[in-house]
Amino acid sequence: xxxxxxxxxxxxxxxxxxxxxxxxxxxxxxxxxxxxxxxxxxxxxxxxxxxxxxxxxxxxxxxxxxxxxxxxxxxxxxxxxxxxxxxxxxxxxxxxxxxxxxxxxxxxxxxxxxxxxxxxxxxxxxxxxxxxxxxxxxxxxxxxxxxxx
Numbered sequence: 001x002x003x004x005x006x007x008x009x010x011x012x013x014x015x016x017x018x019x020x021x022x023x024x025x026x027x028x029x030x031x032x033x034x035x036x037x038x039x040x041x042x043x044x045x046x047x048x049x050x051x052x053x054x055x056x057x058x059x060x061x062x063x064x065x066x067x068x069x070x071x072x073x074x075x076x077x078x079x080x081x082x083x084x085x086x087x088x089x090x091x092x093x094x095x096x097x098x099x100x101x102x103x104x105x106x107x108x109x110x111x112x113x114x115x116x117x118x119x120x121x122x123x124x125x126x127x128x129x130x131x132x133x134x135x136x137x138x139x140x141x142x143x144x145x146x147x148x149x
Contacts, residue, residue, distance in 0.1 A: 003117065007110040011066040013043065013059060014076070015103045018088055024096035031093075041090045048097065051085040066104050074108045 022033050031037065039046075043059035050056070057065070070077060082099040089095070128135040137145045 003115045005112045005115060007112070008067075008072075009107050009110075011063045011070070011077075011104040011106050013063055013066075013102055013104045016059060017101045018095075018097055019099040019101075020088070021096035021098050029093075029095070039090050039093070046088065046090045048100075049087045049089065050083055051087070052083070062102070063104070066102070067106060070106055074106045076103065076105045078103050 020037065025031055025033055043063065044061075046059045048055075048057055048059075048062070066077070066079060069079070078101065080099065080101045083097055086097040087094050088097040122139050124138045124140060126135055126137050133148060135147055137147075139145070
């Protein structure tokens with residue numbers, strides 16, 4: 001048996017620029033908006049919650065969505081999303097999110113040489129029950145697999 005394996009890595013976010021609602025931040029938090037807002041977190045801990053669509057996903061999940069969006073293409077891409085009612089949360093902070101711009105890359109598929117599986121060393125024999133229309137493969141270690149003929 002021969003298996004051809006092709007690996008495709010998900011999209012990798014290069015830059016993520018959230019569009020935060022400054023008025024909401026001013027009215028609902030004690031964050032000083034005169035200074036740039038900075039946060040550092042791993043992608044599975046930055047959560048986007050789109051209330052209108054009832055969706056909640058992390059930036060890690062977004063990488064998977066972006067990969068599907070490109071349908072197998074590789075390269076560098078940009079995407080912009082706008083929200084009517086959404087929030088972004090990280091750590092203990094939750095902020096009103098109007099949208100985001102994301103730049104991401106998808107690499108070319110990694111092709112490996114065919115993998116050959118040799119059953120001859122494991123397969124001890126095959127028994128066919130012609131009257132029942134069944135055959136059984138008997139492997140070492142007592143494994144028996146049954147198939148209809």
